[in-house]
Amino acid sequence: MKRRSEHPIELSLFLSAILSLLILGSIFIFLIKEGAPFFAQTPLSEFIFGRGWYPASFNNPRYGALPLITGSLIVVSTATLIAVPLGVACAIYLAEVADKRVNELLKPLIEIIAGIPSVVFGFIALVLLSNILHNIFHTTYRLNALNGALILSLMILPTIISISEDAITSVLREYKDASLALGATKWETIRFVILPAAKSGIAVAIMLGIGRAVGETMAVLMATGNSAVVTLDLLSSVETLTAVIAIEMGEVVFGSQHYHALFAVGLLLFLITFAINIVSDLVIPGKKV
């Protein structure tokens, strides 16, 4: 049934499908190509464990990424701790508690939150949230890790809510009915039947939420104050892996050690999110976007 003339069409369709693979490959290649020269001058151990990030120092520039790693860690983990219980609670509410009409109103709203540009969240953290926090905690640093974590938790909630909700609603009806028929209450059914059955889906939701949080740039950059110091103090100003690239790439000399260092940070960032994506893809194939 095929005509010969359709081969070029099929070939171009195939090529556009392959393109995603090529893009992923070229991201990896360019990060290596531009990041690898950095390690010729700075050893890996100094990059990972070095406590000083002073790339602009004229006499003794140092490229220790530890403050950036701890910065990302503290912001992302706090955001996750806030967003996960809240997100799963909202997902259960949407899937099992809310009636259909409320659900039909709330789901588009969740999508709307997901569509708000990150620079807008960053602006809110910068001018509004930081002031609220300052009034409550009398912070020394107006822009701090907590400010970033709070705005970030709001940003990853849509991801956690919608994927968890999908996981909960896709639990077989029979499981639920059987549990209810045995005399369990709705909450007991959710707790002992539905949540255990949906747990891998919820795990994926959490992982993808973390992945988004790790990679988020603008909101965190505008919220956390960007001082590269090793600290676990939530009220201290911190700088993340993403923010340092966005801030410093504008002022580097292309081809300099500083330029290569920023690509090395990008490579580290890519490897972290790549690992998260691969693992979540293996748990539930094709569950995304």
Place this chain on the structure above:
Amino acid sequence: MNRKVITEKIVFGLFRLCMISLVAIVLSLLGHITMNGLPVLSLDFILKPPEGGMMGGGISSAIAGTIMLMLLTVVFAIPLGVGAAIFLSEYTENVDPRLIRVIRMAINNLAGVPSIVYGLLGLGLFVLFLRLRFSILSAALTLSFLTLPVIIATSEEALRSVPRSYREASLALGATKWETIRNVVLPTAFPGILTACILGLSRAAGETAPLLMTGAAYYLPRFSGNIFRQFMALSTHIFFMATQSPNPELTRPIQYGTITVLLLLVLTMNMAAILLRSHYRRKLS
């Protein structure tokens, strides 16, 4: 039994409270922005370029830059994304399933790559390696890569929702596979592909970080229209004005106004996409 019912009431009440507080927070944030932003909006604000060392004037050059960026991004990303979606939904039967699996993993993975990393790719590949310099073209190509996963996923869903019987009827009438796709499947899936297009446009309008590394300028007196030149965009304008202008406190009204324009643009498109999708989902199911 009674105690169980009370527990359930408390727990469900808590869940409801979580949802209500989320909605309240988001609505009050949007309210805060529009209340401060709407009074700033005027014809002059939309139609005039920034003036007086970025302390006054309007945002016309940023609006023009963002629109140009959105259109270019979609021009690159839609053919590629829809092509990939057609392949994945219609042409997979004669292909090694392992290859399909790898392609799908790559698409899923690209959806999770941080936008700043796309920025690094854009800088390395388009700006420096292909010598497109800091330009609207480099930025749009970068954003087309970034939007590709969303466009593929949305278009593929649309193609898959076309009933099998439509294809069989066309094939039975003697149409070739491609004729069937072009004349039957694509027209039926058109609302879905339009949704993909709108989502791509809206992503392109809201992105910021990749633009900083591929050609967004702090200030340009007017929009050049030349795709090989630097540009201003709404998203980066908000960032620059809020963090790097000589006096961010004094230009707050401009910032609120710019955010309101950006939100109107992005949220209108997202709402259109949601409505369109629920409409065709209902129609086809």
